Amino acid sequence: MKPLALFPNFDDHVWLTEKPEGSSQDEAGRVRNMRCGRRRSAGGCHTLGVVTRLESWHEPARDLPITGRPDVLVVGAGSAGVAAALSAARRGAETWLLERTGFVGGLATVGLINLLLTMDDGCGTPVVAGICQEVVDHLVARGAATHPPAEQWGSEEPGLVDGWRRWGLVWGAAPEAVRYSVAYDPEAFVDVCHQLLAREAVHLQLHTHFATVAMEDRAVAAVIFESKRGREVVVPKVVIDASGDGDVMVAAGAAYEKVAIPPHLWFRVGGVCDDGEPASRSWFDTAVEGRVLVPWGPHPDRVDPCDPDDMTRAELACRAGARAELERMRASVSAFRGAWLDDYARMLGITESRRLVGDYVLSKEDADVRFADSVAQTGHWTRREVVYDVPLRCLTTPAASNLLVTGRCISTTRYVHQATKEIPAAMATGEAAGAAAALVAGGASGSVRDLDVNVLRADLRRAGAFVGGDAIGARLV
Ligand SMILES: Cc1cc2nc3c(=O)[nH]c(=O)nc-3n(C[C@H](O)[C@H](O)[C@H](O)COP(=O)(O)OP(=O)(O)OC[C@H]3O[C@@H](n4cnc5c(N)ncnc54)[C@H](O)[C@@H]3O)c2cc1C
Numbered sequence: 001m002k003p004l005a006l007f008p009n010f011d012d013h014v015w016l017t018e019k020p021e022g023s024s025q026d027e028a029g030r031v032r033n034m035r036c037g038r039r040r041s042a043g044g045c046h047t048l049g050v051v052t053r054l055e056s057w058h059e060p061a062r063d064l065p066i067t068g069r070p071d072v073l074v075v076g077a078g079s080a081g082v083a084a085a086l087s088a089a090r091r092g093a094e095t096w097l098l099e100r101t102g103f104v105g106g107l108a109t110v111g112l113i114n115l116l117l118t119m120d121d122g123c124g125t126p127v128v129a130g131i132c133q134e135v136v137d138h139l140v141a142r143g144a145a146t147h148p149p150a151e152q153w154g155s156e157e158p159g160l161v162d163g164w165r166r167w168g169l170v171w172g173a174a175p176e177a178v179r180y181s182v183a184y185d186p187e188a189f190v191d192v193c194h195q196l197l198a199r200e201a202v203h204l205q206l207h208t209h210f211a212t213v214a215m216e217d218r219a220v221a222a223v224i225f226e227s228k229r230g231r232e233v234v235v236p237k238v239v240i241d242a243s244g245d246g247d248v249m250v251a252a253g254a255a256y257e258k259v260a261i262p263p264h265l266w267f268r269v270g271g272v273c274d275d276g277e278p279a280s281r282s283w284f285d286t287a288v289e290g291r292v293l294v295p296w297g298p299h300p301d302r303v304d305p306c307d308p309d310d311m312t313r314a315e316l317a318c319r320a321g322a323r324a325e326l327e328r329m330r331a332s333v334s335a336f337r338g339a340w341l342d343d344y345a346r347m348l349g350i351t352e353s354r355r356l357v358g359d360y361v362l363s364k365e366d367a368d369v370r371f372a373d374s375v376a377q378t379g380h381w382t383r384r385e386v387v388y389d390v391p392l393r394c395l396t397t398p399a400a401s402n403l404l405v406t407g408r409c410i411s412t413t414r415y416v417h418q419a420t421k422e423i424p425a426a427m428a429t430g431e432a433a434g435a436a437a438a439l440v441a442g443g444a445s446g447s448v449r450d451l452d453v454n455v456l457r458a459d460l461r462r463a464g465a466f467v468g469g470d471a472i473g474a475r476l477v
Helices: 081-090 130-141 158-165 186-199 247-251 309-334 414-418 423-441 453-462
Strands: 003-008 014-017 034-039 067-068 074-075 097-100 182-184 203-205 209-216 219-227 232-233 236-242 255-260 265-270 292-294 340-344 354-356 376-377 389-392 403-405
Touching: 034 203, 067 219, 074 081, 074 158, 081 097, 081 236, 081 309, 130 182, 130 186, 158 186, 182 186, 203 423, 209 376, 232 255, 236 247, 247 354, 255 292, 265 309, 292 309, 309 340, 376 423, 376 453, 389 423, 403 423, 414 423, 423 453
Parallel strands: 067 232, 074 097, 074 236, 097 203, 236 403
Antiparallel strands: 003 014, 014 034, 209 219, 219 232, 255 354, 265 292, 265 340, 376 389
16 A cells, blocks of 8 residues: 655654545545554554544654855845845845745735835925835836826826826825826836846745744744745844735734735726726726726725635635626726736735734824934825834834834834835835844844944935935935
């Protein structure tokens, strides 16, 4: 009898036996009513039935290969993770960037959320620059991004506002204004990120899931990954959690909040003849003529974004809903009569899941408060004249001295998360986290929580980032 499956590296192997007595095999080759046996002994197979009776199974310890000892490990290559990795590598840190999918950019690329909202304060002053601006410059140079020119920022002129609304770049209550927001092509965003990461010699590992951490003395001692190659271990000096869902911070024992949310599924449609449609329509122009972006959602059923069963249901329901919406548009909107589906987002639109409760929780009352330890700044996509400083303490946790959290899961209230989750803000906090990690890995302090924030702020400013504290964007107040 041949072993059908076994748990590798399991000293006391439990073997599932192929077609044992009393079992049957269906057409797909699945064996039903299988019994378990221990390793075949001289006397034959001793059937135990252990695993089938257990309610939990103890995973035995095993030795794993240590495959790297980088200065900085970034988990998750969304917009925040890419910015974090670039920022750390540019400061001389050996940097690894780990991603579970085959793409970088996360929601900003494969999630089809292809709008940078926003890079200004709503009145014409940019508040996000640094790596986010650098990526915009590269996209514009390739003809892969569109944004209002600087002289229009803050304008309430109805013709201009309506024109940019067609691109999905105008939001919020009246009086509406033109903002410094950017519509871009997601594939170009991926290519630009790949180029920049390669230039900084970031070690990018795609198709690899973060699994867990080993903790020692309130620090992350090792990070365990899982891929088709198996499980492996990396021993970094500093870890940045850019997973969006806070997977690392949870594994490290940090405090966090979690919400269930209604998911979205944006999709792109080709063959749209858009002449004469009003500016306030339910789709956005894109850089490609005849192709539009449909921001479908939310689906009414809330899901736990960290539960695979919920996410499976959401994938199926959102896809059916998006398809039905496209059929409806084809039947009832003249511009869509000859339209076809280009693609659905390959990542569900999850606005939030877990949020760190870190050394400081940024709240509504902190709008327009200038923090001395601020390391990033953001405006608000639906509100004008609101600028949040993001203190380094929103990225750190008492749970681990060498862990920084960035992107959409930093430490804020739900209200402020509306602003800090946006792509420009995620890139700004990513850039700050990368710089902080590089400084700590280089010996500037023993803990990310003890880092001299003035050194970090000066370093970020030299690199072109807006860090707030005493200024809104480039403008001293
Ligand atoms: C419907 C919707 C509309 C939005 N509209 C806008 C908008 O118009 N403009 C705007 O600026 N922002 C918008 N946002 C917000 C914005 O898109 C996201 O908040 C932002 O992109 C988050 O970036 P991030 O890098 O923090 O996270 P993500 O983009 O989620 O990236 C996280 C990355 O980590 C990877 N990852 C996760 N877990 C693991 C693991 N265990 N192992 C390895 N890798 C892992 C993921 O695959 C992903 O690549 C919107 C969001 C949604 C959902």
